[in-house]
Amino acid sequence: MFQMKRKLKSDIAFDVVNFIVLGGFTLMILYPLYFIVIASISDPNQIYAGNVWLWPKSITFDGYRRIFSDNTIWIGYRNSLFYAALAAVISSVLTVMAAYPLSRKDLYGRNAVMMIFVVTLFFNGGIIPTYLLVKDLHMINTIWAVVLPGAVDAFAIIIARTFFQSLPDELREAAAIDGCTNLRYIWSIVVPLSKPIIAVLVLLAVVRQWNGFFDALIYVNDSSLYPLQLILRNILIQNQPSGDMLTDITTLVAQQKVTELIKFGVIIVTALPLLTLYPLLQRYFVKGVMIGSVKG
Amino acid sequence: MRKLKAARKNWELYLLLILPVAYFIIFRYVPMYGVQIAFKDFTPRAGIWGSPWVGLQYFREFFESYNFWTIIKNTVLLSLLNLLISFPIPIPIIIAILLNQLAREKLKKFVQTVIYAPYFISTVVLAGMIIVFLSPNSGLINHIIGAFGGEPVLFMSEAGWFRPIYIMSTVWQETGFATIIYLAALAGIDTHLHEAAVVDGANKWQRIRHIDLTGILPTITVLFILAVGNLMNVGFEKAFLLQTDLNIDASEIISTYVYKIGIQRAQYSFSAAIGLFNAAINLVLLLIVNRAAKKISGNGLF
Numbered sequence: 004m005f006q007m008k009r010k011l012k013s014d015i016a017f018d019v020v021n022f023i024v025l026g027g028f029t030l031m032i033l034y035p036l037y038f039i040v041i042a043s044i045s046d047p048n049q050i051y052a053g054n055v056w057l058w059p060k061s062i063t064f065d066g067y068r069r070i071f072s073d074n075t076i077w078i079g080y081r082n083s084l085f086y087a088a089l090a091a092v093i094s095s096v097l098t099v100m101a102a103y104p105l106s107r108k109d110l111y112g113r114n115a116v117m118m119i120f121v122v123t124l125f126f127n128g129g130i131i132p133t134y135l136l137v138k139d140l141h142m143i144n145t146i147w148a149v150v151l152p153g154a155v156d157a158f159a160i161i162i163a164r165t166f167f168q169s170l171p172d173e174l175r176e177a178a179a180i181d182g183c184t185n186l187r188y189i190w191s192i193v194v195p196l197s198k199p200i201i202a203v204l205v206l207l208a209v210v211r212q213w214n215g216f217f218d219a220l221i222y223v224n225d226s227s228l229y230p231l232q233l234i235l236r237n238i239l240i241q242n243q244p245s246g247d248m249l250t251d252i253t254t255l256v257a258q259q260k261v262t263e264l265i266k267f268g269v270i271i272v273t274a275l276p277l278l279t280l281y282p283l284l285q286r287y288f289v290k291g292v293m294i295g296s297v298k299g
Numbered sequence: 300m301r302k303l304k305a306a307r308k309n310w311e312l313y314l315l316l317i318l319p320v321a322y323f324i325i326f327r328y329v330p331m332y333g334v335q336i337a338f339k340d341f342t343p344r345a346g347i348w349g350s351p352w353v354g355l356q357y358f359r360e361f362f363e364s365y366n367f368w369t370i371i372k373n374t375v376l377l378s379l380l381n382l383l384i385s386f387p388i389p390i391p392i393i394i395a396i397l398l399n400q401l402a403r404e405k406l407k408k409f410v411q412t413v414i415y416a417p418y419f420i421s422t423v424v425l426a427g428m429i430i431v432f433l434s435p436n437s438g439l440i441n442h443i444i445g446a447f448g449g450e451p452v453l454f455m456s457e458a459g460w461f462r463p464i465y466i467m468s469t470v471w472q473e474t475g476f477a478t479i480i481y482l483a484a485l486a487g488i489d490t491h492l493h494e495a496a497v498v499d500g501a502n503k504w505q506r507i508r509h510i511d512l513t514g515i516l517p518t519i520t521v522l523f524i525l526a527v528g529n530l531m532n533v534g535f536e537k538a539f540l541l542q543t544d545l546n547i548d549a550s551e552i553i554s555t556y557v558y559k560i561g562i563q564r565a566q567y568s569f570s571a572a573i574g575l576f577n578a579a580i581n582l583v584l585l586l587i588v589n590r591a592a593k594k595i596s597g598n599g600l601f
Contacts, residue, residue, distance in 0.1 A: 013502040013503070013504075014502055014503050017400070017502070017503040017504060018503075021397050021400055021401070023394075024397055025394070025397050025398065025401070025410055028394060028414065029409075029410050029413050029414060031419060031471070032413055032414050032416070032475065033413050035428060035432065035471070036416070036417075038432075038439060039428065039431075047437075051436060051437045053442035053445065053446070068504075097318060097322055098319070100318055100319050101315075101316060101319035101320070102309055102318050103312075103315065104309075104312035104313070105316075107309070107312060109305060110309055110312055111302050111305050111306045111309075112306075116316060116320065119320060119323055119324075120319075120323060123323060123327040123328075125528075126334050126578070126582075127327060127330065127331065127578075128329070128330020128331045128332075128334050129329070129330070129334065129557075129571065129574035129575065129576060129578060130554075130557055130558065130561060130562070130574060130578075131331035131336070131557065131561040131567050131570050132329075132331070132332075132333030132334055132336065132571060133326075133330040133333075133564075134562060135330075135333055135336075135347070135567065136325075136326070136329050136330050136333060138343075151326065152326055153324075154322075155319065155322055155323070157323075160319075170454065170525075171481040178433045182575045184311065185309060185311040185358075186311045189315075208306035210419060213421070214419075214420075214422065214423075215421075216421070216422070216423055216536070217535070217536060221558075223561050228452065232421055232423045233423075235421075235423050235424065235427065236423050236540065238427075239420070239423065239424070239426065239427030239430065239431075240426055240427060240430065240540050246446075251372065252455075260437075263431070263434070263437050266427060267431065269427075269560050269594075270424050270427055270428060270431075273421070273423075273424055274420060274421075274424060275418075277419045278419075281416065284419055285411075285412065285415055288418075288476075289415075289479055292476075292479045292480060292483075293479070293483055
């Protein structure tokens with residue numbers, strides 16, 4: 004106790020600095036997110052005048068009304084949901100198919116097969132040869148071009164393999180004595196035991212697919228196949244809200260103001276699905292990073 | 300013979316491997332084979348195999364092009380700044396160490412929940428947020444500048460602002476998530492070390508310097524090597540999205556240039572050569588840093 008008291012002085016200074024730095028940093032992260040929310044329901048004239056700081060001013064849902072009245076956002080939403088689901092299935096199934104056999108010490112030649120995967124962490128063909136491949140496979144302007152090229156990566160295989168290696172050998176030996184085949188063992192023992200790692204794989208794939216826009220940008224020019232992020236790019240970056248959103252506004256100035264409002268709104272609309280998944284994402288992504296870092 | 304028997308026993312496992320291996324061969328190795336077009340005069344009609352060899356012609360063309368040095372400078376500068384300021388070295392380490400010192404578990408959880416969040420925001424949304432916040436007439440930042448009597452700054456159309464914007468947004472988006480590995484490493488440090496140091500009268504600053512930092516040094520080394528190995532791969536997406544005609548003097552980096560030349564203008568061989576050049580630099584950097592780290596600290600990546 005005596006010791007503790009003596010310590011206090013120099014450490015109080017530390018704690019104060021710590022609180023200020025971490026508090027400031029947390030605010031710096033949080034405020035922009037909060038601002039987008041309040042700006043999306045404020046009158047654009049108030050935003051232009053710089054009156055929106057802490058609370059929404061002259062609350063209006065005009066921005067959201069315009070966003071949802073337009074078809075393109077819905078198409079993008081539907082496409083992105085579909086792509087994300089497809090990517091999640093393809094990615095997790097292929098990753099488990101690669102990772103489980105490689106986790107087995109009694110698999111002859113497993114190091115050689117592992118090398119096939121690991122090499123791709125360090126070498127890749129680059130954008131152009133990949134583009135030419137997708138073109139040769141006649142996948143341009145199909146959903147496969149958006150989903151397949153990035154679906155599986157070696158990093159996910161390493162994470163899953165590390166997890167499978169932690170399953171006890173005795174379990175499999177016992178099952179084998181009972182006459183359980185490898186496939187049956189995987190299906191009825193490994194998969195149920197591996198729900199956490201499968202969740203990691205699914206979420207990794209969903210986030211990557213939901214947030215990605217590059218594959219769609221280079222492989223797809225049919226706008227009915229656009230994922231949400233690409234539609235968002237036209238609105239946010241290129242300042243081109245799609246047709247139906249602004250038809251009733253005549254002056255250019257007013258159009259510009261409503262465009263700003265729409266921008267705030269679409270940011271929220273796009274981020275919402277991942278935001279609702281956030282508690283899950285936080286838990287499983289942290290897990291994924293931990294397992295991945297053990298192996299490095 | 301024994302091996303053959305073991306292999307036969309596990310035939311189902313080999314069966315499982317077929318599909319993923321086929322995927323990797325098609326989507327990863329075929330493009331690697333396709334890299335040879337960097338040394339050929341590729342035309343879609345003749346195909347990869349049938350196009351004539353031209354040796355280093357396209358590399359030479361790139362080295363001699365008028366914007367070669369600008370692009371190299373932009374790429375190296377952007378990646379170096381990124382490495383030295385935001386990821387993965389200084390800022391995430393500082394935040395992780397401070398978080399680790401927070402005694403109140405609930406507060407720590409709250410801060411973590413907040414700072415991990417931006418990691419899940421897409422690059423498109425991030426770029427959109429940047430543009431909205433920095434907008435000259437409606438942006439928050441310019442309102443603040445205006446409140447102090449300053450003139451509105453045209454952030455997106457001045458080349459000088461490109462790098463600061465890029466780096467600061469990376470700090471905002473990735474710092475939190477980057478702390479996870481360091482927090483895990485810090486949690487692995489033996490608590491007896493801290494207890495003994497307290498008994499010896501060490502304060503928190505001293506304990507951080509001598510116990511925490513020393514303890515996570517191997518982790519820092521590995522992450523540093525990986526980051527340097529990826530130095531020239533500085534994110535295409537954000538640079539591409541934040542690029543405007545007016546800031547192109549700073550924002551044109553190798554990857555955006557490859558996209559422009561290869562995909563938009565369909566000069567496949569030329570842009571494949573640039574991409575290959577970039578990959579080669581990366582590999583050399585990775586090997587050098589790994590070598591150096593092994594010499595200095597005794598632990599490298601391979």
